Every structure is written in C-alpha cells, then in structure tokens.
Amino acid sequence: MIVFERPKALSPLPFHYCPGCTHGIIHRLVAEAIDLLGIEGQTVGIAPVGCSVLAYNYFECDMIEAPHGRAPAVATGVKRTNPGCVVFTYQGDGDLAAIGTAEIVHAGARGENITIIFVNNAVYGMTGGQMAPTTLLG
Numbered sequence: 001m002i003v004f005e006r007p008k009a010l011s012p013l014p015f016h017y018c019p020g021c022t023h024g025i026i027h028r029l030v031a032e033a034i035d036l037l038g039i040e041g042q043t044v045g046i047a048p049v050g051c052s053v054l055a056y057n058y059f060e061c062d063m064i065e066a067p068h069g070r071a072p073a074v075a076t077g078v079k080r081t082n083p084g085c086v087v088f089t090y091q092g093d094g095d096l097a098a099i100g101t102a103e104i105v106h107a108g109a110r111g112e113n114i115t116i117i118f119v120n121n122a123v124y125g126m127t128g129g130q131m132a133p134t135t136l137l138g
C-alpha cells in the first residue's frame with residue numbers, strides 16, 4: 001500500500017530552496033490540491049520574483065513568470081483570455097504586499113476569478129532579509 005508519494009503535479013526535481021524554508025512544503029500542498037481537483041491539464045500558474053522565482057520549474061502545469069508584484073495582473077489577462085483555465089499566482093509578501101499592492105488590491109476589487117497563494121515569511125528573503133510590510137514590530 002502506498003502511503004506517501006510525490007504529487008503528480010510536482011516536478012521530479014530537487015528544490016533549490018534553503019534548509020528550513022517552507023516554499024517546498026507549500027509547493028507540495030499546491031501540487032496536491034491540483035492533483036485532488038484533477039485540474040493539471042487546465043491549470044496555469046504565475047510565478048513571482050523572490051526566492052520562488054523558479055517556481056515555474058516545479059509544477060507540471062503551464063507557468064508564466066511575472067515581473068515583481070505583477071502576478072495578479074498577468075493572471076487577470078490569462079484568465080480573461082482563457083476562461084476555462086484555473087489560474088493561480090504564487091507570491092511572497094515583498095512581491096504581493098509591497099511592490100504588488102496595487103495589483104492585488106485592484107484584482108480583488110474587480111473580483112477576478114483567480115487564486116492567489118500568498119506566502120508570507122515576513123521578510124524579503126531573496127535579497128537578504130530586509131523588512132517587508134508584513135514584518136512584525138520589534
């Protein structure tokens with residue numbers, strides 16, 4: 001009996017992430033959701049800038065790389081031109097909550113039919129741990 005295996009939507013590649021980083025776990029959870037929903041062939045993911053800039057390597061679905069913070073705008077375009085697709089973005093807090101504030105707020109206000117995976121590690125990870133809007137006081 002198989003009790004643990006790699007999700008089909010997750011590419012068979014070693015992650016480049018640092019030890020202790022949770023992007024790998026979150027990638028796995030997203031891939032498990034794609035498997036469970038049976039939507040791999042109709043899913044398009046939008047990768048961010050930040051440590052998960054290479055997320056497009058790890059999912060067995062179509063992926064597009066967006067400039068820093070612009071994933072919801074790219075996702076909006078993909079969804080509106082391909083309404084049958086399930087479109088998700090994968091964004092860090094620097095990407096989503098700092099440089100991409102306008103994109104996420106306006107995509108939400110428009111009610112775009114897209115899924116946002118917001119990965120809040122409370123810092124700018126890739127560039128060395130600078131404060132993000134989500135950094136806790138103290």
Ligand SMILES: Cc1ncc(C[n+]2csc(CCOP(=O)(O)OP(=O)(O)O)c2C)c(N)n1
Nearest residue numbers: 049050051068092093094095123124125126
């Ligand atoms: C337009 C633009 N501004 C700034 C940068 C530099 N930059 C690269 S990654 C990053 C921060 C990413 O932080 P976050 O989105 O929280 O992702 P994490 O690395 O923590 O997963 C910044 C500011 C960039 N690549 N493009």
